[in-house]
Amino acid sequence: MPIDTKLGYVKYDKDQLLDQVKQYFITNFGSDINLDDGSNAGAIANILAEVEDTIDSIGQGIRDSGLLLKSTGQAIDDIGANEGIYRKIATNSSVTLLITAYINPNSPVIIDPDNGEYSTADGQIFRITDDVTISQQATTSNGQPMVDDDGNPLGQVTVTAVSEDTGASQNVAPNSIVNAEQSVDGFYSVTNPDKAQGGIDVETDDKLKARIMANRQAKPNGTQDGLTTAIKNIPDVKDARVVTNTSNQADAFGNPAYSIHAYVLGGQPNEIAQAIYDNVALDTNFAGSKSGNATDVSGKQYSIAYDAAPQALIYIKVAVKADATSFNNDYGIQQIKDSINQYFDGLSMGDSVNFTKLFSPIYAVSGVNDAEISMGRDSASNVQPNQSITVNNMEVPVVANIDVEVN
Template sequence: MKSLVSSFDVKTLEETCPFHPDTHLIQSKYGNALARGTVQAKSMEAGYAENVMPNTIIVAENVVGGFYAVTNLDSATGGSDAETDEQLRNRILVNNRHVPSETKSGIETAIKNIAGVTDSRLIANNTMQDDSYGNPPKSCHLYVIGGDDTEIATTYFNHLTPVSTTVGKISVEVLDIAKKPVEIKFDRAKTVPIYIDVVLTVDDTQFNADSAPETIKKNILSYLSLLTMGSDVLFSQLFAPAYSVSGVKNVQIKLGTSQDSMSENDISVDQFELPVSSRDLISIEVRS
């Protein structure tokens, strides 16, 4: 699957701005009037490696006249490697247990069946009071990883009960059976960056310094790509990728959610957060 950025920020000269009327006038450092628009962006390539951190997509590959700057305000999420046979079997089992319907599990299954969606979680507050998350009475709060906003909103609406109130920062208008607009709200899962420091003691006669570090990073990211919302990052699971190449004699690993919080412990995240990493967040030091 290709990764998706929900909030991709584009700044352009005011007179060439294609985002009217949803613009916010600002100025460049040279005093030129600029306009800002926020759009969705999808990666050109598929794979977990396309899930990058916020503010890392900052170079426009094909420069268009009048464009000033671009950046991704959110992490790119939803990118995944080719589905394995085991993952396919598990997905079929889930679909058989929870058929798309108006139930909590049914709505989650319907959303997960959308192309590009890798996970979804729904909080259904069926009480007459605010719940512990701050959701209002008789409301549904959907969290999603990957997928297109409009397709998510449409599928969500088609499986909601008529009296449901939706909650979230993303708002999309869909049409009901009478062709009247209905506002559907939901949220993207918050991403938590995972920094990983690996120190390898190696046998120089067997260790390939040119390719081995990249192979280790790839294998670490393969493990992380299997994590879903609320998954713990298990410290012990990172040793197998580190030992996956020839010539490694000893491995030391630390991980954290920032460079200042590195430790030899598991990392826990909130049930609606997604732990993510990238090659840039994985450091590998090689010692003889």
């Protein structure tokens, strides 16, 4: 048996098991028994060792399935379910689209979810959530009527769209949704001025383990750590931080006396508000510029303030040298942008951006032979070569713009 009183479950390898079986044969049938692999007894010994190895592997799996740090897959889900903690599923991404269309006073352009699918160059599809009508001419940023190159009047409308697929890869970069999947009379162009957000991957084993451990160490309650745990347990919340001010005056961050200020990455306002309400005293001061409604057992609603994680806007400039025979001239630049964008989706609150980590996603694009990376915060004019970006514990780094030059 592979159970050791000091070391626990110690599984023997196949050679050790075979030696044990052969020793059993010798003990029972004499030392002159032929146990070569080609003999009948040797073949039976090998089969018995193989069976014992399978049984021991099953035993080890059964034992490990009850130990959080050693368990994998469904076993972690089962452990978490016993404690009321469930694996977060993959979610769709949402984005605001800017749709431009020609103006025809006699026939306004009407787009609905059935014919309002738009995609990136890589084929990631987003469907609008509401009907939109474009019937009036728009104006440019300098107040001039918007027209195309031939002087024809154009109108614009913004609308929310949701990704067809789930996962962090659907959090596409700004200005990457540019293709219409269906033909609509009067349509001119589409883009997404801002990055798509909200798409998350299925929670990994390691992340689920960490969250179960966090719930054990600080169960959801009114403490700072407990409230952080409660908010992180919301299915589409990626990360959270909580600042408490227990003094009778405003703190250095401007939070009022005896207040709680939650910073949350992802999640829906009412779900966040409910998690906060369920774990703190109602007479607490809540700080923040966003709010959601929490409901008590009688159905009465309370407005709870919090803040979305502040975005640290990162501007990136990439100069690459590419092989003309293997670099895709049509989609290569967008592939570089998408690859960098996916790297940023793996970052969370407080994660700094080391420029050396961006080389891997850039070189992953076929045909890229060399790359130079410049980065800066808050303005495209601040980018500097080989510069890493540091953010504070509340901020989440977000791509503001990626400028790619190909030689």
